[in-house]
Amino acid sequence: MFPSRIWREMPQRYRLEASTCKKCGKIFYPPRLICDKCGYRKFEKINLPEEGKLKTFTVIRTPASQFSDEAPYAIGIIRFSNGLQMMGQIVDCDLEKLKIGQAMRLEFRRVQTHDTHGVLSYAHKFVPKWY
Amino acid sequence: MRDVAVVGIGIMKWGELWEKSFRDIFVEAALNSLDDAGVDKIDSLVVGCMTGGLFVGQEHVGAIMADYLGQKNIPAAHVESACASGGLALRQGIFEVASGMSDIVMAAGVEKMTDTSGDGATYALAAAADQEYEVFHGVTFPGLYAMMACAYMNKYKVTRKQLSSIPVKAHHNGAMNPYAQYPFPIKIEDVANGVKVADPLYLLDCSPITDGAAACILTTVENAKKMKKPYIKITGSGMATDTIALSQRDSLFWLKSTEIAGKNALKMAGRKISDIDCVEVHDCFSIAEALVTEALGFFKPGMGVKAAAAGKTALDGQIPVNPSGGLKSKGHPVGATGIGQVVEIVKQLRGEAEGGRQIKGSPKIGMTQNMGGSGASAVVHILEVE
Numbered sequence: 001m002f003p004s005r006i007w008r009e010m011p012q013r014y015r016l017e018a019s020t021c022k023k024c025g026k027i028f029y030p031p032r033l034i035c036d037k038c039g040y041r042k043f044e045k046i047n048l049p050e051e052g053k054l055k056t057f058t059v060i061r062t063p064a065s066q067f068s069d070e071a072p073y074a075i076g077i078i079r080f081s082n083g084l085q086m087m088g089q090i091v092d093c094d095l096e097k098l099k100i101g102q103a104m105r106l107e108f109r110r111v112q113t114h115d116t117h118g119v120l121s122y123a124h125k126f127v128p129k130w131y
Numbered sequence: 132m133r134d135v136a137v138v139g140i141g142i143m144k145w146g147e148l149w150e151k152s153f154r155d156i157f158v159e160a161a162l163n164s165l166d167d168a169g170v171d172k173i174d175s176l177v178v179g180c181m182t183g184g185l186f187v188g189q190e191h192v193g194a195i196m197a198d199y200l201g202q203k204n205i206p207a208a209h210v211e212s213a214c215a216s217g218g219l220a221l222r223q224g225i226f227e228v229a230s231g232m233s234d235i236v237m238a239a240g241v242e243k244m245t246d247t248s249g250d251g252a253t254y255a256l257a258a259a260a261d262q263e264y265e266v267f268h269g270v271t272f273p274g275l276y277a278m279m280a281c282a283y284m285n286k287y288k289v290t291r292k293q294l295s296s297i298p299v300k301a302h303h304n305g306a307m308n309p310y311a312q313y314p315f316p317i318k319i320e321d322v323a324n325g326v327k328v329a330d331p332l333y334l335l336d337c338s339p340i341t342d343g344a345a346a347c348i349l350t351t352v353e354n355a356k357k358m359k360k361p362y363i364k365i366t367g368s369g370m371a372t373d374t375i376a377l378s379q380r381d382s383l384f385w386l387k388s389t390e391i392a393g394k395n396a397l398k399m400a401g402r403k404i405s406d407i408d409c410v411e412v413h414d415c416f417s418i419a420e421a422l423v424t425e426a427l428g429f430f431k432p433g434m435g436v437k438a439a440a441a442g443k444t445a446l447d448g449q450i451p452v453n454p455s456g457g458l459k460s461k462g463h464p465v466g467a468t469g470i471g472q473v474v475e476i477v478k479q480l481r482g483e484a485e486g487g488r489q490i491k492g493s494p495k496i497g498m499t500q501n502m503g504g505s506g507a508s509a510v511v512h513i514l515e516v517e
């Protein structure tokens with residue numbers, strides 16, 4: 001990924017920054033310039049909760065080449081208590097034991113290493129919360 | 132607005148066509164559509180192609196195809212809506228004829244997917260998803276539909292075997308289609324005995340990588356009558372969009388863009404879903420076919436897979452779905468798929484479907500549904516015998 005792209009996305013990727021509409025309160029990740037619910041254009045920066053519930057998942061067995069070292073790996077969509085949903089890899093888990101509804105904790109991990117520009121990119125991954 | 136009809140259709144044998152170029156596959160299908168219509172000059176060309184740039188390094192698709200088709204200096208546009216580019220080309224072609232700007236328009240689609248590696252194709256196709264917030268994390272297209280399937284099967288208690296009935300039906304129909312990439316039947320146990328791509332989807336749940344093109348000739352109904360050829364009237368067109376990222380949808384298995392596009396097309400045609408005699412839908416993955424039949428209203432939410440497993444979508448079922456073999460068996464040259472669907476419905480309505488796959492009882496009203504990405508865009512058309 002081109003370095004400027006990684007740099008530009010650091011607030012949401014590294015600090016999990018989202019934005020909430022100052023009028024209707026809808027939360028957006030990544031941040032947007034206009035609210036799709038009420039049309040308002042002013043937002044407040046918030047940090048995402050660090051826990052959510054697994055809504056769906058899959059195990060990728062034929063990945064794109066930059067992820068080939070990691071296959072098979074799980075990826076899923078989680079839902080936070082504030083209604084926001086996001087996608088991410090699920091790691092440190094038994095692939096056979098994943099279940100919809102499981103509690104997941106967000107952790108900061110390396111996502112891509114095989115980059116043509118030599119950039120290591122980091123972002124959130126999900127880890128099942130067994131306790 | 133002027134009423135619009137299809138007066139010619141053209142397709143070619145789809146597959147891994149290493150001996151044929153991007154431009155040649157387009158011209159082959161396009162010439163077949165001109166011959167079918169009995170026309171040698173068109174006023175304008177609209178070509179759907181998802182990404183000539185990423186697959187073969189060729190953009191400026193409208194101009195190159197008009198040039199090689201021998202239609203010098205005509206206006207030509209390339210339209211793109213990922214895998215729904217073909218459906219969109221038809222819709223734009225209809226606008227051009229209906230508005231009075233052109234009298235004879237070719238709406239076509241083309242994709243050359245095998246001049247790159249499997250990894251190159253994966254990269255190109257992933258461009259239709261949310262690059263920064265989905266693909267970045269390592270998801271693939273099978274992965275996105277697998278996530279829909281996982282949530283759906285969990286909610287409605289659908290079995291793996293029920294889901295396998297969809298590709299089995301596709302290959303049954305496609306085996307009778309001489310233009311199909313994989314014209315052979317498969318057995319239900321073949322699906323889950325195959326290679327797992329993204330749980331719960333196996334290789335036989337997925338549409339293939341295909342080179343192919345298709346074209347149709349549009350004109351006014353008034354013109355069509357003068358041409359004294361069988362014509363099929365286009366009575367409805369609908370298009371809608373949805374969030375680019377699957378994760379941003381409240382329901383991960385309700386295809387909202389297809390629901391809205393379908394309702395708008397039916398409203399324009401003055402029809403209801405039970406009036407439809409046959410339909411070609413976007414079965415890029417087995418689960419997609421079921422979700423589409425629910426979103427269009429053929430079956431209740433949660434009943435799409437079960438209805439298919441019960442034979443309701445077979446050639447002799449309640450609503451024949453994908454008589455052509457669908458994307459699964461016929462092939463999925465992404466930009467051409469939407470026009471390939473129109474070719475099949477026109478054949479069915481004319482009573483010309485080859486190989487024993489003609490639907491009995493002379494179908495009069497057909498529908499096509501073409502979808503982009505994980506449902507971020509959808510285009511629906513209704514075609515009728517007048």
Ligand SMILES: [Zn+2]
Pocket residue numbers: 021022023024025026035036037038039040
């Ligand atoms: Zn708002």
